[in-house]
Amino acid sequence: MVAVRSAQGNHFVKNLLELMSPEDVAISSAFGKSTALHYAARAGNIEAAMWLVNKNPRSLYLCNIDRRVPLEEAVMFRRRNLILYLLEVTIKYINIKTDGNFPIDLQVMIAGDQFDIALSLVQRHHEWARMAPNWSPRELSSALHLTILKPYAFRSGTHLNWWQRLIYSYVPMKLEDFAYHSTHQGDIENPVDSFIPVKQKLYNVFWKVTQMLVPEIKYWQELKGKHYQVLELVKHLCNDVAKLNYSEAEETIRIPLIKAASVGIPEVVEVIFTVFPDAIANIETxxxxxxxxxxxxxxxxxxxxxxxxxxxxxxxxxxxxxxxxxxxxxxxxxxxxxxxxxxxxxxxxxxxxxxxxxxxxxxxxxxxxxxxxxxxxxxxxxxxxxxxxxHEELVKEGEKWIKDTANSCTIVAALVATMVFAAAITVPGGNDDKSGLPILFKDRAFIIFIISDALALFSSTSSVLLFLSILTSRYAEIDFLYTLPKRLVIGLVTLFFSTISMMVAFSTTLYLVLGYEKAWIIVPVTAFSCIPVTLFASLQFPLLLDMVNSTCGPSIFGKQSDRILY
The missing domain is CATH 1.25.40 (Serine Threonine Protein Phosphatase 5, Tetratricopeptide repeat)
Incomplete structure (x- = not known):
């Protein structure tokens, strides 16, 4: 039992098994009542597990003190390769001791996040959807409910940004095919049809090349496949529960439905509504x-x-x-x-x-x-x-938060306005004593300085006025819907624009003063001038993006599908 915990001891295990009888392999440890196959399953030692099963296939069905068979141990410890092997041989020897009944609860697979395997099991044995595990509390007695308790396994529970959503929507879904899977689905990259259109072939080649160049594509394929498998699992579970009588089905589906609605899994709610239309009106908390x-x-x-x-x-x-x-x-x-x-x-x-x-x-x-x-x-x-x-307290907190934000931004905008105004009246190079015109006014860099300085002054002044309007607002409830967020968004945008313009004006000033004799100064000045702009963007952009999405972006409410539910 000690040797099978590591693949390094497999040579010793092999020699030892030759001296042991099949009954010896089935002996349990004094602590935990675990067999050698249990320890091999926990460690993921697939080679030792194969030798143990060949020596005594009945060890597949022996339970430890936690009433788990070796396959369940492999699931709980996420030993993927060993899970596939033990499942295959368990199905092969299913009639040895179990009279045709599978010696593992479906919930164990779900608890171990092996959704693809759980889907295959449900497709083979519909009655497993209603098996209650001994180790679960009463509220987890349904495999469907246990699936709902893993919202991260659903598409709605996976939070993606805009570019991740773009990749997710276009990447092809890769579905693994298991030897024990009775209904082979195939996959988009390796279709089983003998005739494949040229367009499909090109599409497959494109994604294969893309996956070789960008290995991260495989992650998105697996993620999309997992979401598909979990949803299919829910559909099969609901269809199996629908075969119960009405009262049992309603009681079985009630807790998962309420749980899915409370944690925000619309896919599950939609599937349940499709299978149980009466749940819309009859199932309540x-x-x-x-x-x-x-x-x-x-x-x-x-x-x-x-x-x-x-x-x-x-x-x-x-x-x-x-x-x-x-x-x-x-x-x-x-x-x-x-x-x-x-x-x-x-x-x-x-x-x-x-x-x-x-x-x-x-x-x-x-x-x-x-x-x-x-x-x-x-x-x-x-x-x-x-x-x-x-919402009285929330209004006060919102007023304090937005006032603090406006106060901070007002100070920055005022400083920018002060600096660019001073730069406008003390132009680089000085003025001509006779005409009063700037000495460098014919230089292109000077024109850039004047334009950027003026833009900085106008935008910073506008920003100050917008933040002042926020500070003097009445802060009524309805103002938080559009008025205050829009003012804050425009204020942040103008402040950001004024900062960029100010740095451009400063860079051109240094060029006018030193650039003719020390041209190398342009490179470090340009590089260092980007630092404050980058800092401002990185620190304020998340807030600005949230404000824009919440105020000017698409509504969070609206039809997501054209399918009629009721």
């Missing part, structure tokens, strides 16, 4: 909230956007439901979300942007409300009044 109310409470716009795939007459009906506290979707949108999410988002992009997002949610849900914000609750408060009351 303990508070009596439906899926879309859960999405509103947790501010999961990706799940809420599924409402746009409903018929128009169904939207108002679904969003007009009231929970056990008689709160509709508009009431829930008016309430502030959990403190934990508020803390994370407020520190990520500023309380002002958080307030803007809250207003966007309230305005969007208000479009679907048949009461249009006029219905009074038992506490004599309309949704608008609830919004004002629950």
């Amino acid at each position: 303990d508070m009596g909230q439906n899926v879309f109310q859960v999405a509103i409470v947790n501010r999961c716009e990706s799940v809420f956007n599924l409402i746009y795939q409903f018929r128009e007459e169904a939207r108002e009906t679904i969003l007009s439901y009231a929970d056990k506290n008689l709160r509709t979707c508009l009431d829930l949108a008016a309430c502030l979300e959990s403190e934990q999410k508020l803390y994370l988002r407020a520190h990520a992009a500023g309380a002002a942007l958080q307030m803007q997002r809250e207003l966007q949610w309230f305005k969007e849900v208000e479009k679907f409300s048949i009461f249009h914000g006029t219905r009074e609750l038992s506490r004599n408060k309309t949704p608008a009044m609830i919004f004002t009351e629950t």
